[in-house]
Amino acid sequence: MTQYLTFDIGGTNLKYALIDEEGKIFEKDRVETNTESLEAFMQSIYQVADKYQGKYRGIAVCAPGKIDTEHKIIYFGGALPFLDGLNLQETLGEKYKVPVSVENDGKAAALAEQWHGELQDIDDGVRLPLEPALVAE
Numbered sequence: 001m002t003q004y005l006t007f008d009i010g011g012t013n014l015k016y017a018l019i020d021e022e023g024k025i026f027e028k029d030r031v032e033t034n035t036e037s038l039e040a041f042m043q044s045i046y047q048v049a050d051k052y053q054g055k056y057r058g059i060a061v062c063a064p065g066k067i068d069t070e071h072k073i074i075y076f077g078g079a080l081p082f083l084d085g086l087n088l089q090e091t092l093g094e095k096y097k098v099p100v101s102v103e104n105d106g107k108a109a110a111l112a113e114q115w116h117g118e119l120q121d122i123d124d125g126v127r128l129p130l131e132p133a134l135v136a137e
Contacts (some may be wrong), residue, residue, distance in 0.1 A: 003056050003057065004018070004020070004056050004057065004059065004060055005018055005052055005058075005059045006018075006019055006060045007045065007059070007062070008062050008105065009061065009063040010033060010105070011033060011079035012032070012033060013030040014030060014031050014033045014034075014044055014045070014048075016028065016030070016031075016048050018052055018056060033080070037082060042091060045091075056098065057099075058098050058099045058100070059096065059098055059100045060100075060101045060103075061092075061100065061101070061103075062103050062104065062105040062107075063077065063083060063103075063105055064078030064079065064080065064105050065077040065078050065104070067102055069102060071087065072089035072100050072101075072102045073085065073086065073102075074086045074102065
């Protein structure tokens, strides 16, 4: 069975899961997003990727900001400015010798809803993300 390591990069948490091509989740967890520096942040990613190394055949990442999906580069990383210019193919793909996919977090959430959520079988739909500050108590 083919599995993929997925990351959801957020300003508060770095969420991750090991999933298959049908979207079945085998393991998932989160760690606090290390915002000290790009190097510290990448160490968090590497620790997770090392933990599951050999179990996945690709890595998928969703992140805030403008994403160059063709070249796997994050631009304007939202609340995480150190992500600006980060090339995930050069960092993750070359280190782990697997294909890497990267998408904007809002678009990834809408695609997930279309795939397995409330937007299934909907021709035209909208997903409106609420920022954590808007929903905090």
